[in-house]
Amino acid sequence: MSPMELCSYVKDVPDFPRPGVVFKDITPLLAQPDAFASTVDFLARTIELSGACEIVAIESRGFIFGAAVSRQLSMPLQLVRKPGKLPRSSFHVRYDLEYGSDQVEIHRDVIQPSRKYAIIDDVLATGGTASATAELITSNGGVVDCCAFVIELSQLGGRQKLSNCVVESLIKYN
DSSP states (O other): OOHHHHHTTOEEEETOSSTTOEEEEOHHHHHSHHHHHHHHHHHHHHHHHHTOSEEEEETTHHHHHHHHHHHHHTOOEEEEBOTTOOSSOEEEEEEEETTEEEEEEEETTSOOTTOEEEEEEEEESSSHHHHHHHHHHHTTTOEEEEEEEEEEEGGGOGGGGGTTSEEEEEEEEO
């Protein structure tokens, strides 16, 4: 399926999670096997071409795509989670949000020096979570080779926060 066809499976939900925000709901895309397969194929091609050796998926919808791509490419999958969700010793990075701050974590023993990683998530918006994830990787000696997203909200400028790697998005909204 083309990106244009896949757009029909992404539904706008106005005023969610707060007034003025138009949420991009991917659950219809997940419910349609051909649309999901096309999306996973795009993400897998992007990561395969990048030269990355492992996938780092961002909580929570990134896990869906990361697991499918990991299986398709037979690559290790590492998880980036919100605070307090990882059972072993972890590194964390705080990052700013529009209204406050948040934090992401990864297990201490999963990032290997000089190893190439691909970050995967469902949406690139302001880039805060993705750039914090990149910082988790690079501050532990890893290399962020590419970032792959299902959707990019271009007007929010997240791509600029990821200027040290290849950034690919399947569906772009202005």
